[in-house]
Amino acid sequence: MTRAEPAASIAAEATPGSDFRRRLLDAMAEAVRERSYRETTVADVVRNARTSRRTFYEHFDSKQDCFIALLAERNSETIQQIYDAVDAGAPWRTQVRQAIEAWIGASQQDPTITLAWIRDIPALGEAARQVQHDAGEAFINLIQSLTATPGFEAPGLHPLTRQMATILYGGYRELIAFTVEQGRDISEIIDVAVDTAIALVGPRYEPPR
Known part of the structure; x- marks a missing residue:
């Protein structure tokens, strides 16, 4: 695939x-x-x-129109950076880390704008909600696409469903915002983000009977 x-x-x-x-x-x-x-x-x-x-x-047309255009552009750039960073021929765990490191790296480039996207956009009306919806769809599709390659077809692995991808997107988004608000380095969340994705995709633990 x-x-x-x-x-x-x-x-x-x-x-x-x-x-x-x-x-x-x-x-x-x-x-x-x-x-x-x-x-x-x-x-x-x-x-x-x-x-x-x-x-x-x-x-x-307005300050809001300019701001929404900026955020839409930044999200497109972030998604492209993630695609470009992932080697589809690498082991699946490596691909997970590559994707998350690229996502965090893009967020680190301009953390103030990253936080403004997460915190300010919900209050800006219908046009902003549409951009937010489109961005969410693009990230969810990205996550599903990245886990729909041969590297993720090994026995026991679980390519992410839409609901699982939505949970990852929403959770990472909120964690990034919280970390920026705390004035901390966003890169500190890379390991926990990687571990979370691997836990969702990887083989499920079944206790011995």
């Missing part, structure tokens, strides 16, 4: 645009790092991008 390729984009907002669009997305990320999303204003974004309000509104 071959591994499915990731979707080209989680949402339309993640599609690369003009140089100004790129500058505005980067400026939004900078403003969120400096002030948090709630405190960020369009003026902050425009100042960081060294452009005008007119240019901002040529690319985005």
Whole structure:
């Protein structure tokens, strides 16, 4: 079985645009790092991008629209990094670690934005909920795809069902957020995340009769 390729984009907002669009997305990320999303204003974004309000509104309808576009892009990039990091020909336990290390590594690149994605997006209305839903679907599909290769077809292994993949996605997401909020290094959760995935996928322990 071959591994499915990731979707080209989680949402339309993640599609690369003009140089100004790129500058505005980067400026939004900078403003969120400096002030948090709630405190960020369009003026902050425009100042960081060294452009005008007119240019901002040529690319985005609102501060929220720009923020959602940034998060959609980051999630697409994270999923691609995970796919790229996993060697489908490696032993299955190695593949599990490769995937989780790539996920944590992507989260570490910009932990403030990672936390903003988890904590701020649920309160931003229908458009944000759609992006959140699409991101969840993409991560769940990713997890199932990564465990649907020949390396995971050995006797006794259990390729993840959708429900199991959903539990892993939600649990890892919350654990990452909690660790960032505590001001701790996200890499410290790698081993427990790997052990959890291996426990779900690996052979079940059956006590002797």
